[in-house]
């Protein structure tokens with residue numbers, strides 16, 4: 001990380017991390033010259049309203065709710081880091097209108113999900129989960145009936161984004177054939193083969209594993225009709241989102257032995273706390289592995305989330321790069337020597353850009369690099385300008401009606 005002095009001294013940046021964020025993030029900030037306030041629990045809206053006016057960078061996990069009121073009360077909030085995958089706990093549009101990008105860690109637990117998926121493929125193929133349950137009840141059921149190797153079998157991956165290809169790579173290492181179906185055209189890894197329809201994938205696969213996001217199109221995308229198209233004796237895995245599979249249809253197909261097993265990690269309704277009972281029609285069915293939404297929950301993933309999100313936040317502080325922000329125009333420019341960087345966030349209204357260009361031209365500043373990206377409501381402009389006039393440029397931009405925030409970096 002760049003250790004040269006900046007226009008905004010690192011010791012003045014107030015970083016508040018909540019919910020026991022992994023030490024890897026704290027160490028990363030420390031190495032970059034920032035100190036953090038690290039608290040273990042989540043904060044209520046009232047507590048946040050009190051603290052937020054003095055915070056520049058806020059780090060949360062999934063429990064802290066960043067409401068529009070919290071965003072509006074923040075006076076200096078430069079960025080929010082969600083040290084998790086989901087960002088629906090943050091009022092994203094309000095944050096964008098406030099000029100505050102929100103970063104998350106979409107890739108950090110990819111491998112963890114893929115590993116659990118593959119482990120379950122093998123366990124289910126050997127009926128090991130069922131046999132283990134029986135052993136705990138004192139039943140010794142030594143038999144090869146219904147037990148198969150996975151080598152030479154076909155796994156069909158629905159959703160070939162981050163996790164899907166990792167599952168495919170691991171499956172190939174076990175000698176499996178890999179098919180995938182995605183609504184987007186995506187490059188296969190290894191020997192994986194795309195198929196042209198979900199139906200084709202369901203008909204050809206011995207294992208079907210789901211790795212799609214939750215969207216209106218994926219809601220109940222695997223119901224009675226789709227399960228009916230799967231091979232008799234095949235196995236279904238869902239470690240994606242709980243709404244994707246119709247669990248009553250799955251229960252029916254397992255009970256009448258059309259399917260030989262299932263692994264389900266995510267549910268339409270999940271207990272809010274570990275104290276709540278888990279209720280599901282799948283409880284008690286043999287050869288069904290049920291896990292409490294832990295596909296991505298490993299210590300490696302937590303560590304990697306800490307590094308990934310703190311890297312994004314440090315990058316934004318030091319260079320203005322918004323790559324990875326979920327609610328913000330994406331801009332990244334290499335840092336130029338001998339120039340000052342002006343970061344301008346403005347409302348994306350007609351004439352905003354021509355006004356910006358006009359005031360810059362009036363200062364006579366020399367612009368060595370410039371990049372603009374816009375989003376429905378906001379525009380984000382990064383400019384590298386000559387050191388002599390950078391402050392003047394900022395002062396002019398600050399006064400424009402469309403200006404949300406202008407920051408100077410050097």
Ligand code: NAI
Nearest residue numbers: 159160161162163182183184211212213239240294295296
């Ligand atoms: P991703 O966004 O990288 O990939 C999803 C893929 O699904 C994309 O390529 C997309 O084009 C495709 N897709 C979307 N709609 C589709 C449809 N109707 N039919 C076929 N393909 C479709 O997502 P990623 O990171 O691979 O995650 C996949 C799922 O796993 C997500 O739902 C995520 O929330 C979930 N997840 C679950 C975890 C757990 O603990 N069980 C942990 C991490 C992610």
